[in-house]
Amino acid sequence: MASSMLFKPHYLPFTTTPSSPPKSFQSYPSHFHFTNSLKFNSNNTTKKTLILPKCTTTSSSPRPPSQPRFIQHKKEAFWFYRFLSVVYDHVINPGHWTEDMRTEALEPAELDRRDLIVVDVGGGTGFTTLGIVESVDAKNVTILDQSPHQLEKAREKVELKECRIVEGDAEELSFETDYADRYVSAGSIEYWPDPQRGIKEAYRVLKMGGKACLIGPVYPTFWLSRFFADMWMLFPKEEEYVEWFEKAGFKDVQIKRIGPKWYRGVRRRGLIMGCSVTGIKPTSGDSPLQLGPKVEDVAKLVNPFVFFLRFLLGATAGVYYILVPVYMWVKDQIVPKGEPI
Numbered sequence: 450m451a452s453s454m455l456f457k458p459h460y461l462p463f464t465t466t467p468s469s470p471p472k473s474f475q476s477y478p479s480h481f482h483f484t485n486s487l488k489f490n491s492n493n494t495t496k497k498t499l500i501l502p503k504c505t506t507t508s509s510s511p512r513p514p515s516q517p518r519f520i521q522h523k524k525e526a527f528w529f530y531r532f533l534s535v536v537y538d539h540v541i542n543p544g545h546w547t548e549d550m551r552t553e554a555l556e557p558a559e560l561d562r563r564d565l566i567v568v569d570v571g572g573g574t575g576f577t578t579l580g581i582v583e584s585v586d587a588k589n590v591t592i593l594d595q596s597p598h599q600l601e602k603a604r605e606k607v608e609l610k611e612c613r614i615v616e617g618d619a620e621e622l623s624f625e626t627d628y629a630d631r632y633v634s635a636g637s638i639e640y641w642p643d644p645q646r647g648i649k650e651a652y653r654v655l656k657m658g659g660k661a662c663l664i665g666p667v668y669p670t671f672w673l674s675r676f677f678a679d680m681w682m683l684f685p686k687e688e689e690y691v692e693w694f695e696k697a698g699f700k701d702v703q704i705k706r707i708g709p710k711w712y713r714g715v716r717r718r719g720l721i722m723g724c725s726v727t728g729i730k731p732t733s734g735d736s737p738l739q740l741g742p743k744v745e746d747v748a749k750l751v752n753p754f755v756f757f758l759r760f761l762l763g764a765t766a767g768v769y770y771i772l773v774p775v776y777m778w779v780k781d782q783i784v785p786k787g788e789p790i
């Protein structure tokens with residue numbers, strides 16, 4: 450009860466600079482502060498809102514520009530989910546991506562009509578889709594994923610039997626331009642070699658006035674979590690999400706922080722799911738952003754030894770993130786309720 454109160458979302462203007470936090474931040478403990486990168490273009494008239502739970506630590510910390518990120522590649526991600534799909538729903542999600550987090554994260558997507566056309570990109574086993582079909586007719590929802598093994602699990606879910614299920618790449622969507630009312634993607638961006646391209650695609654496939662809702666991890670602030678995060682895959686900073694959305698052409702970009710209840714709003718240990726970012730497509734047609742060719746050619750042959758090593762190192766780093774939520778859960782049981790852990 451106390452922990453859920455601590456984690457109640459907190460709505461704040463996203464127009465601040467770190468040196469002059471808005472008045473509403475004054476209610477935060479003194480060790481809560483914004484990083485330098487939470488700075489926004491003052492000429493931009495778009496209203497931005499950072500929706501925060503009551504947190505006890507910083508939002509994110511600087512990340513070195515170049516990291517190995519062994520699984521932030523399509524082939525590695527494909528094989529990663531070849532195995533992970535077996536336990537994904539029962540072992541992975543309960544520690545990182547719970548039903549109440551899903552409800553919180555989808556709330557800004559405004560899934561407010563049953564006849565909305567929705568695409569769930571990187572939809573995997575359909576865990577997020579289950580949240581979508583609570584408010585939208587399943588026949589209007591498409592689940593797209595590059596992993597046939599994950600999609601097989603989605604096919605087994607009776608609530609999703611009317612959904613369209615397609616194999617595809619988030620960075621090159623098979624939907625026509627101006628197709629959907631809502632674009633949802635949860636927990637997939639961290640595997641995309643070129644996240645900006647995926648978000649540009651989100652923009653393209655939406656209708657004018659349509660809304661994208663991208664849920665993803667945030668870069669941890671704890672050094673050990675950062676080490677494993679950097680080895681494993683992409684953990685963007687909150688400001689990177691905003692930048693990618695704005696560059697793609699989205700307006701009214703907002704961020705809402707999410708996390709497992711037993712973290713009590715603490716973000717320093719490293720989270721798998723950290724925020725839900727939304728933006729509105731203001732006009733019809735393709736994104737104004739021009740990009741060069743794709744950075745990763747999946748057809749290109751790779752050295753099997755290098756591939757195996759990358760895969761092994763990346764997967765090993767991922768194990769750390771199975772232990773983190775367990776550690777936090779144990780702390781939640783031990784530390785008196787109402788106190789940060």
Ligand SMILES: C[S@@+](CC[C@H](N)C(=O)[O-])C[C@H]1O[C@@H](n2cnc3c(N)ncnc32)[C@H](O)[C@@H]1O
Nearest residue numbers: 571572573576577595596599618619636637640
């Ligand atoms: C952590 S799972 C999330 C699944 C689901 N959205 C959920 O909420 O449980 C990440 C998914 O992204 C998929 N994925 C990774 N890279 C992708 C890409 N480039 N295109 C499409 N799907 C991708 C993976 O296959 C995997 O199913």
